Amino acid sequence: xxxxxxxxxxxxxxxxxxxxxxxxxxxxxxxxxxxxxxxxxxxxxxxxxxxxxxxxxxxxxxxxxxxxxxxxxxxxxxxxxxxxxxxxxxxxxxxxxxxxxxxxxxxxxxxxxxxxxxxxxxxxxxxxxxxxxxxxxxxxxxxxxxxxxxxxxxxxxxxxxxxxxxxxxxxxxxxxxxxxxxxxxxxxxxxxxxxxxxxxxxxxxxxxxxxxxxxxxxxxxxxxxxxxxxxxxxxxxxxxxxxxxxxxxxxxxxxxxxxxxxxxxxxxxxxxxxxxxxxxxxxxxxxxxxxxxxxxxxxxxxxxxxxxxxxxxxxxxxxxxxxxxxxxxxxxxxxxxxxxx
Numbered sequence: 001x002x003x004x005x006x007x008x009x010x011x012x013x014x015x016x017x018x019x020x021x022x023x024x025x026x027x028x029x030x031x032x033x034x035x036x037x038x039x040x041x042x043x044x045x046x047x048x049x050x051x052x053x054x055x056x057x058x059x060x061x062x063x064x065x066x067x068x069x070x071x072x073x074x075x076x077x078x079x080x081x082x083x084x085x086x087x088x089x090x091x092x093x094x095x096x097x098x099x100x101x102x103x104x105x106x107x108x109x110x111x112x113x114x115x116x117x118x119x120x121x122x123x124x125x126x127x128x129x130x131x132x133x134x135x136x137x138x139x140x141x142x143x144x145x146x147x148x149x150x151x152x153x154x155x156x157x158x159x160x161x162x163x164x165x166x167x168x169x170x171x172x173x174x175x176x177x178x179x180x181x182x183x184x185x186x187x188x189x190x191x192x193x194x195x196x197x198x199x200x201x202x203x204x205x206x207x208x209x210x211x212x213x214x215x216x217x218x219x220x221x222x223x224x225x226x227x228x229x230x231x232x233x234x235x236x237x238x239x240x241x242x243x244x245x246x247x248x249x250x251x252x253x254x255x256x257x258x259x260x261x262x263x264x265x266x267x268x269x270x271x272x273x274x275x276x277x278x279x280x281x282x283x284x285x286x287x288x289x290x291x292x293x294x295x296x297x298x299x300x301x302x303x304x305x306x307x308x309x310x311x312x313x314x315x316x317x318x319x320x321x322x323x324x325x326x327x328x329x330x331x332x333x334x335x336x337x338x339x340x341x
Contacts, residue, residue, distance in 0.1 A: 016138055019116035023123035027133040031099070034134065041134030043100050043157075053162035057096040061086035062153035064248075065190040069220050071149055073204060076114055078222040079152060080121025081128070082187045085223035086247070087156035088129040089302065092230045093243040093258075095166040096158030098131035103154045105138045108145035118152060121222070129227040131156060164234075168242035168258045168305070175241060175305045175331040177265060178314055181324040182301035184277055186223040188248040189295045193219065196285035210276045218277050224323070226302045232321040233304075238314050242305040246297040253294065255303055255338040264334035267303075268341060272326040275299045293340055305331055 017037055024036050033042035048054040063082045070079045080103070088098045103122045105115060115138055126133045145151075185193060197203055197215065204216030211218045226245075233240055242258040255265050278299060282292050292298060306314050311327060318325040 015112040016110060016115040019112055020119040020123075023116070023120045024133050027101075027123050027126040027131065029099070029130075029132040032132045032134055036135070038135075041100065041102065043132070043134060047099060048159045048161075051159070051161040054159050055162050055165060057091045057094050057158045057160060058156065059087045059090040060153065060155045061090065062151065063187045065194060066187050066220070067149075067151060068190070068194060068199065069204065069216065072199060072201060073216050073220060075220060076117045076121070078121050078220060080118050080123070081125040081222035081225070082121075083152050083154040084122055084125025084129060084131070084156070085225045086187050087154050088125075088131060088158070089223070089226055089245045090247075091156055091158045092227050093166065093245050093302075095160045095164050095230075095234075095240070095243075097160065097231070098129045098156055098158040098227060100134045101126050101129075101131045101154055101156045102134065103136040103152065105136070105150055105152050106141055106145065107138065107150035108141060109147035110138060110140045114150075118150070122154070125222075125225060128225045131158075166240050166243050168260050168263075171241050171260060171263050171305055171331050173263075173331060173333045174308055176308050176311050177267060177328045177330060178304050178306065178311070178318070179272065179300035179326045179328040180224070180226055180229060180302045180304075180318060181272075181326070182246070182275075182297045182299055183224045184218055184221040184275060186247070186297055186301060188297070189250075192285070192287070192295055193281065196281050196287070208280070210280065224301050226323065229302075229318050229321040229323045230304075232317040233314055236313050236317040238306055238310045238317065240304050240306060244303045246300055246303060248295075250292070250294045250296055250298065251300075251338060251340060252290075256336055258303070258305065259331075259336050261336050262333060263336060264332045265303075265329065265338040266332055266341065267329040267338060271328045272299060300326070300328070303328065
């Protein structure tokens with residue numbers, strides 16, 4: 001009896017590392033001091049030594065049950081983008097510049113080519129956010145997970161000068177709320193998605209005119225990464241006062257997280273067009289509107305607040321970064337919370 005006979009293939013692990021090295025190489029930053037395969041990743045503090053009071057910000061997350069669609073469609077090259085996005089979008093809400101990222105893949109069986117494909121998506125997400133992929137772990141769990149399944153999680157670290165941290169503390173009545181378009185469902189609410197639609201290849205591979213693509217392609221579209229847009233806004237000279245990543249809990253849970261006590265967000269639902277996939281889910285699943293807005297991003301992946309005088313400059317900066325922006329509403333004095341009208 002040996003380790004391989006018990007279900008863990010060490011040689012497959014070595015092969016996975018070799019296959020993924022090419023993808024990881026493309027994410028490197030000058031501050032990275034170690035190569036892939038060591039016991040830890042080293043990152044020089046040269047990146048932020050000139051800040052007055054550098055503050056590290058960190059975030060960790062996964063892709064939820066969206067991985068189930070990757071299994072069904074046997075498409076594994078974009079789920080890693082989702083993993084990076086879920087982490088870096090959280091830390092940029094506080095104004096951070098992402099520095100480095102680590103991933104963790106747990107699988108029932110290590111198929112090196114599949115693992116490398118997953119990591120190619122992680123690397124792409126890192127390139128989109130400017131973070132270096134400095135390490136990770138692939139763990140085989142025979143007997144705990146089916147051989148053809150895996151789970152993916154990640155961990156991001158960023159930095160911001162203390163004076164530039166986005167806190168929402170100085171929000172005032174009349175500040176304007178701007179939303180950045182999502183690419184679709186992103187990586188939240190898939191437990192409900194999988195109840196609305198039959199999860200089989202025939203259903204997922206069916207083309208829908210209203211979507212302009214198959215259902216599977218629409219649902220598996222990777223999460224937008226908003227790092228470049230936030231950087232573009234900062235470089236334009238605009239100060240973002242508050243910011244919220246619209247993830248699990250939709251508008252009702254996430255928008256209040258950017259508000260201080262005594263401030264209320266008012267968002268006009270007709271300020272942008274809700275993407276067809278959300279309209280389809282509400283119709284096919286007979287999901288009430290409030291539940292939709294309390295579960296999904298409804299076409300808006302990030303909400304930020306700026307001074308009314310900075311709206312045009314902010315919209316231009318977002319557009320220059322390749323994102324689509326909408327003026328959603330405004331901040332009012334009142335009980336902390338959000339009203340959708």
